[in-house]
Amino acid sequence: MNFHSLQSKNIQGKEVAFSQYKGKVVLAVNVASKCGYTPQYEGLEKLYQQYKSKGLVIIGFPSNDFGGQEPGTEKEIADFCKLNYGVTFDLMKKLKVTGDSKDPVYQFLTESSPKKGEVKWNFEKFLVDKEGNIKGRFESSVKPESNELKAAIESLL
Structure with missing residues (x-):
């Protein structure tokens, strides 16, 4: 099993097979709109613009797991990212990145990473x-x- 064997729904609700990212370098990030780190959206977008032609894909995974800092709906999240940071990289549906009900994508990421753990x-x-x-x-x-x-x-x- 690897990242390409996984799938998720994008922020518009369409199923996305990660096999489409074969041959690309992917940066997967759990994101939130009301966090002290939220301005990193700007840096992520700049990084994406700088390297996308060379094969970089950035995928944002909204999560409300930490301090309730992503309370919005998928539409609200997408609008926030576009309006405030001009985000054009891929955003997925809101999901759990920790705990017993952790999404399978994050189950894989946290268990297969060189630095394992939540x-x-x-x-x-x-x-x-x-x-x-x-x-x-x-x-x-x-x-x-x-x-x-x-x-x-x-x-x-």
Whole structure:
């Protein structure tokens, strides 16, 4: 099993098979609209614009798991991201990233990552290589524009 064997619904409710990301580098991020890290949406979009032509895909997974910081509906989340940060990267439906009812995508990410364990907060980042293997995990405090994250992405592109 790898990332490409998974699927989820996008923020519009359409099923997305992650097999479509074969041959791409994926940055999977659990996101929230009312978090201290919410301005990272801007950095994620800049990162996406900088590297999408080289094969980077960013997928945002809205979650209300931490402090109720993503209370909105999918439409409200999509509108917020577009209006406030010009987000054009992929957004999925709101899901659970922790606990017993954790979504299968996050079950895989947290158990297959080089750094195993529960997601600790919003905007934690998982870096997936072109073959669907998790190659990096970055805590919320690691900004999208950081040299650490950019170097990891560039090494996989």
